[in-house]
Amino acid sequence: MKHIIAIILSIMVGGQFLLGQPANFVWNTQSKNSSESMPCGGGDIGMNVWVEKGDILFYVSKSGCFDENNTLLKQGRFRVRLHPNPFEEDKDFQQILCLNEGFIQINGTDSKIYIWADVFHPIIHLEVEGKKSEIELYYESWRAEDRQISKKLEGQQSSYKWAVPKNVVTHRDSILATDCDLTFFHRNADYTVFDVTVNQQGLKKESESLYNPLKGLTFGGRISGDLVFRGNQQGIYQGQNYMAWMFKSSKAKRNHHVQITLHTAQSSLEEWMKGLRQVEEVVNLKKDKKASREWWKLFWQRSFIEGEGVPADAIRNYTLFRYMLGCNAKGEWPTKFNGGLFTFDPVNVTPDTPFSPDFRKWGGGTHTAQNQRLVYWSMLKSGDFDMMKSQFDYYNRLLHTAETRSRVYWGHGGACFTEQMENFGLPNPAEYGFKRPENFDKGLEYNAWLEYEWDTVLEFCQMILETERYSGSDITSYIPLIDSCLEFFDQHYRQLAKQRGRKELDGNNKLVLYPGSACETYKMTYNASSTIAALRKVLETYGHKPEMLERIPDIPLRIVNGYKMIAPAQIWERVNNVETPQLYPVFPWRIYGVGKDDLEIARNTYYHDPDALKFRTHIGWKQDNIWAACLGLTEEASLLMLKKMANGPHRFPAFWGPGYDWTPDHNWGGSGMIGMQEMLLQEVDSKIYLFPAWPKEWNVHFKLHATQNTTVEVSLEDGRIVDLKVFPKSRMNDIVNCLEN
Numbered sequence: 001m002k003h004i005i006a007i008i009l010s011i012m013v014g015g016q017f018l019l020g021q022p023a024n025f026v027w028n029t030q031s032k033n034s035s036e037s038m039p040c041g042g043g044d045i046g047m048n049v050w051v052e053k054g055d056i057l058f059y060v061s062k063s064g065c066f067d068e069n070n071t072l073l074k075q076g077r078f079r080v081r082l083h084p085n086p087f088e089e090d091k092d093f094q095q096i097l098c099l100n101e102g103f104i105q106i107n108g109t110d111s112k113i114y115i116w117a118d119v120f121h122p123i124i125h126l127e128v129e130g131k132k133s134e135i136e137l138y139y140e141s142w143r144a145e146d147r148q149i150s151k152k153l154e155g156q157q158s159s160y161k162w163a164v165p166k167n168v169v170t171h172r173d174s175i176l177a178t179d180c181d182l183t184f185f186h187r188n189a190d191y192t193v194f195d196v197t198v199n200q201q202g203l204k205k206e207s208e209s210l211y212n213p214l215k216g217l218t219f220g221g222r223i224s225g226d227l228v229f230r231g232n233q234q235g236i237y238q239g240q241n242y243m244a245w246m247f248k249s250s251k252a253k254r255n256h257h258v259q260i261t262l263h264t265a266q267s268s269l270e271e272w273m274k275g276l277r278q279v280e281e282v283v284n285l286k287k288d289k290k291a292s293r294e295w296w297k298l299f300w301q302r303s304f305i306e307g308e309g310v311p312a313d314a315i316r317n318y319t320l321f322r323y324m325l326g327c328n329a330k331g332e333w334p335t336k337f338n339g340g341l342f343t344f345d346p347v348n349v350t351p352d353t354p355f356s357p358d359f360r361k362w363g364g365g366t367h368t369a370q371n372q373r374l375v376y377w378s379m380l381k382s383g384d385f386d387m388m389k390s391q392f393d394y395y396n397r398l399l400h401t402a403e404t405r406s407r408v409y410w411g412h413g414g415a416c417f418t419e420q421m422e423n424f425g426l427p428n429p430a431e432y433g434f435k436r437p438e439n440f441d442k443g444l445e446y447n448a449w450l451e452y453e454w455d456t457v458l459e460f461c462q463m464i465l466e467t468e469r470y471s472g473s474d475i476t477s478y479i480p481l482i483d484s485c486l487e488f489f490d491q492h493y494r495q496l497a498k499q500r501g502r503k504e505l506d507g508n509n510k511l512v513l514y515p516g517s518a519c520e521t522y523k524m525t526y527n528a529s530s531t532i533a534a535l536r537k538v539l540e541t542y543g544h545k546p547e548m549l550e551r552i553p554d555i556p557l558r559i560v561n562g563y564k565m566i567a568p569a570q571i572w573e574r575v576n577n578v579e580t581p582q583l584y585p586v587f588p589w590r591i592y593g594v595g596k597d598d599l600e601i602a603r604n605t606y607y608h609d610p611d612a613l614k615f616r617t618h619i620g621w622k623q624d625n626i627w628a629a630c631l632g633l634t635e636e637a638s639l640l641m642l643k644k645m646a647n648g649p650h651r652f653p654a655f656w657g658p659g660y661d662w663t664p665d666h667n668w669g670g671s672g673m674i675g676m677q678e679m680l681l682q683e684v685d686s687k688i689y690l691f692p693a694w695p696k697e698w699n700v701h702f703k704l705h706a707t708q709n710t711t712v713e714v715s716l717e718d719g720r721i722v723d724l725k726v727f728p729k730s731r732m733n734d735i736v737n738c739l740e741n
Contacts, residue, residue, distance in 0.1 A: 006502075015490055021080035021300060021325075022099040022245055022304070022319050023316075024097060024099065025096070025097040025133060025316075025320065026096050027651070030053070030087065030095075030096055031052055032052065033050075033051035034048055034050060034238065034345045034348065034357075035650050035651070036050055037058075037342075037344055037651075037652065037696070038050065038095060038655075039097075039119045039327065039652065040058075040115055041102075041341060042119040042325075042326075042327055042329075043122060043329070043330040044062060044063035044064070044122070044328050044329075044330050045062050045117040045122060045124060045325075045335075046062075046328070046341020046342050046343055047124065048096075048105050048344050049106075049115055051087055051095060051106060051431070054088060056080040056081075056106060056115075057079050058078050059076075059077050059078075059261070059605065060073050060075040060076060060078065060124065061074050062179070062262050062341070063214075063332060064333045065219040065264060066213065066365045067171065067188060067364075068171065068188045068192040069149070069157075069158035069160060069192070070159035070193050070364055070365030070422060070423065072216065072358070073143070073364075074343075076139070076141050076184060076261060076378055076554060077141075077237070077357065078128065078130075078138070079134065080139065081135070081136040081137075081138075082108075082111065083125065083133060083134045083252075084133060085108075086108025086109040086111035086130065087109075088109075090415070093106075093107065093108060094106070097323075097689065099319070099320075100296060100300060101297065102117075102292070102295070103115065103116035106423040113127070113129075114127040114128075114129075114131055116292065117191075117327070119296070120291060120295075121288065122731075123259060123260065123279065123288070124259070124260040125258075126129045126257070126259075127255070127283070129254070132253055134249050134251070135245075135248070135258075136248050136249075137225075137227060137247045137248075138242065138245065138246055139182055139184065139668030140242045140243070141175060141243055141245075143170060143172050144173070144242070144734045146170065146171050146357065147170040149168050151351070152164065153353065154359065155168075156359070156362065157323055158193070158365075159193045159363060159366055159422055159428055159429060161363065161428065163434050170358065171189060173185065173186045174186070175245065177245050179229055180224070181246070182223045183222045183276075184221060185219065185220025186218070187272075188218070189217070189478045190215075191265070194212050194422075195207070196429060197422060198210065200432065201432060202408070203404070203405075204366075209399055210400070210424065210426075211398060211400065211401055211424055211425060211600060213306035213365075213423050217264070218264070218265060218267065219265075219615070220262070221260055221276065222296055223259070224258070224259050224280070225259060226256065226257075226711050227247040227258070228247060228248055228249070229245070229246070230247060232246065233246060237345075237600055238345040238348065239354050242704075243597070248524075249616070256363035257285070259280075259283065261276060261283075263279055264583075270670065277488025279306045294658075296326070301383065302383035302705075303382040303703050303705060304703050305676065305680070306625040306702070306703075308699050309699065310698060311642065311698055311700070312392055312648065313645070313647060314641060314642055315645075315676075315700075316653070316678070317646075317647065317669075317672070319671075319699050320652070320653065321654040321666075321670075321672070322382060322384075324341075324664070325340075325387065325630060326387070327341060327380060328390070329384070329386060329387045331390050333334060333390055333664060334372060334394050335375055337368060337374070337666045337670075338360050338368075338369060338371070339663065340365075342655070342664050343357070343662065346359040346360070348650075349658055349663045357654050360662045361661060361662045362661055362662060363428070365422055366420060366422055366428050367394070367420070369417075369456035369460070370419060370456055370461070370520070370579075370621065371621055371661060373456065373463075374461075374584045374621055374670040374674065376388055377670070377674050379461075379675060380466055380470055380705065381705050381706075381712070382673070382680065382704070382705065383470075383705040385470065385737075386608050387497075388463060388467060389465075392460065392463070392478055392492065393698050396477065397414055398417070399480065400541070401424065401426065402415035402430070402484070402485075402488075402512040403415045403416075403473060406443075406492070409441070410443055410495065413479070413491055414485070414489070414492065415485050415488050416488050417454055417485065418445060418453070420445075421452055427445050428449075431447050432446065433445065436541060446634075449576050449577060451515075451519075451524075452516050452517040452523075452524070453517040453519065454488075455530065456532050457485050458535065461481065461538050461542075462534075462538050464478045464589065465483075465538070465541045469541075469705070470708075470709070471706040471709060472642055482538070482542055485543060486542070488674070489513075489531075490551070493511050493512060494511065496564055497511075497512050499554055509550075509551065510553040512527070513531050514526040514527070514551075516528045516569070517531075519577065520577040520579060521575055521576055521578065521579040521611075522569055522572040522575060522576075524573035525558055525568070525569035525570075525571065526571040527569055527570045528569040528572075529556055529566055529582055532554070532556075533555060533584055533589035533591055534589060536552050537590070547568045560608060561608060563607075563608045564600075565609055566582045566601060566605045567587055568660060568678065570671075574733065576618040578614075580609075580611065581616070582609060583605055583627045584608060584673075586606075586630050587604070587674075588601045589631045589708070590684075592631075592632065593632075593682070593714070594630065594684060594686065594692045594693075595684035596687065596691060599632075602631055606627055618640050619659050619663055619668070620657070620667065621667040625641050625675035626678055629641075629676075629678035629693040630693075632692050633692050635681075637675065637678075637693040643676050644672040648664070654659065656669060678693065679692070679693040679694045680694055680704065681702075681706065683707060686707075687735075688735050689738050690735060690736065690737050690739070691737070692711070693740050694716070696716070696719035696739050699718070700716050701713075701714070701715045701716070708728075708731065710727065711725075711726075711727050713726075721737060
């Protein structure tokens with residue numbers, strides 16, 4: 001009884017679950033603009049939904065909609081207006097994110113509006129119920145004409161970044177209205193940034209064999225319902241001109257339904273139109289609604305964290321952010337770290353970006369691995385293994401391109417994946433450098449931050465291996481990727497050593513990892529600890545290259561002010577950024593930590609390394625909260641977690657950022673999720689440690705995943721475990737309660 005009362009109390013004071021269901025998130029007043037929007041989505045569709053001056057508005061984004069400049073374009077803005085207007089007074093207003101079933105409900109005087117995305121088909125549904133009304137729907141496009149990309153900062157939305165050539169435009173969409181529906185689409189021009197990049201990087205002869213996701217790409221959709229076209233009008237929203245296509249319901253009635261069908265394909269326009277019709281033909285509203293809502297219910301049953309008191313807001317924000325990640329569960333493309341599917345008008349992020357709603361810093365098709373990894377590590381303990389597939393497939397599609405780079409530039413095998421690269425597998429052209437010395441190594445980026453940084457792919461190799469350990473997933477299709485990524489380091493660094501002298505290994509028969517890079521921070525390194533830890537951990541988990549494992553050097557250590565600690569590398573030339581790679585052997589590589597040998601060496605690094613102290617913060621992709629948790633530092637982990645997962649600067653509390661990137665900052669949320677999970681549960685040598693860095697006075701109830709298809713559900717009350725469920729039961733013997741030690 002005491003346990004039941006505690007759970008009810010948790011809901012009353014801000015807990016996130018009611019009998020295993022996440023609580024609704026509710027607003028009782030309308031919003032000022034798109035920065036006060038609420039996320040909604042499913043499958044691979046994201047919407048920003050808000051009600052402003054009595055109008056319902058929402059942006060639509062879909063995974064994979066890259067234009068010829070590799071900007072991730074939105075599908076447009078939709079405006080819905082009812083007559084009579086049920087939102088004239090806020091006293092009856094509610095906007096509800098119904099998390100458990102994945103839809104938004106908007107209540108007004110005698111009316112209810114439902115907005116939801118089909119998880120299994122690329123379709124959005126808008127349903128109106130209540131008193132008899134007429135509905136007006138406006139499709140608003142800021143891409144009715146070509147848009148000149150005229151400023152260096154605006155170029156950040158594309159792969160050109162600050163090096164935008166003259167006369168580069170975002171090409172207009174095709175928007176076709178009939179009497180009763182509207183079709184809109186963007187079809188990429190024949191010549192894209194792919195061609196520019198291939199030519200820049202000396203791979204024109206190889207271009208036909210390289211993966212090109214931009215060629216012939218068409219994306220868009222159709223609006224249909226009981227609607228009649230009423231013409232066009234122009235307007236301005238958040239400083240941006242737009243053209244609106246106006247529709248009105250054929251008559252006043254109690255129930256309205258509008259369907260927005262989306263489709264993306266690399267095909268002829270005729271085939272794209274055919275594919276769009278095929279998607280529309282499979283719709284069964286009642287059946288599809290039931291299936292989508294059941295998917296969300298099962299999603300929340302996989303894992304959860306609920307709590308009360310001090311961490312309640314942080315735990316709620318964990319839940320809200322996980323929902324945002326779930327909206328791209330079926331996406332072909334991974335969730336982008338710099339906003340995912342939920343960016344909004346950029347002038348509301350920072351006033352120096354008065355650009356279109358398509359804008360985000362750090363590109364649309366550009367993949368930055370140091371950031372992406374923090375979006376995906378949390379999915380292991382949350383049990384969202386299906387959501388990791390898009391990130392793994394991203395690398396698998398690009399394996400041939402990465403191997404081509406190694407073969408063409410250096411004449412050896414293995415896959416060379418750079419830290420920052422395009423969705424077609426080549427380094428970002430601006431970062432690669434348009435102005436570079438003629439004789440500079442074609443395989444290297446002419447870039448002080450990114451040169452020689454190519455070990456981040458190993459984190460995704462390890463994630464793949466971990467999904468097999470956690471869920472028994474069949475990873476056969478990814479084995480060539482893992483093998484080739486490891487082979488690159490072996491072949492490349494032995495080749496570099498032989499170019500410098502007679503021997504390819506050092507005096508201890510170990511690889512010499514020089515020149516290298518410890519993240520973007522310690523440059524031109526000799527044996528970076530982050531790279532050594534990565535190679536050692538992946539090789540140990542992989543288990544198929546024992547000879548190479550023998551060639552990996554030891555992690556370098558040093559003594560600073562009398563404290564023995566992990567060194568960033570044996571030697572480095574300069575410090576460029578503010579990362580702390582000397583703690584990467586703690587996370588993600590778990591060579592040091594709770595239950596491990598030499599814990600004090602890692603704790604000394606956390607407490608006494610001068611750069612680690614100088615760089616420490618909770619902002620953005622910073623992971624000090626994760627390291628504190630993995631080292632069992634409860635007080636530090638708690639303080640950093642509360643800062644990291646506090647409400648963001650916008651109305652929706654999980655819209656963090658911009659941090660170092662953009663808003664919503666998904667690697668801010670991802671690092672926060674990871675840190676909270678590590679505070680609650682860690683696994684070391686098949687032992688499952690409960691509460692290794694969680695304050696005993698914080699009551700909490702959680703369900704998380706461990707290896708061997710294991711789930712652990714625990715309730716902590718007043719410093720005591722009052723309920724513990726472990727499945728399979730055989731793993732109960734592996735449980736270690738850290739609160740008793």
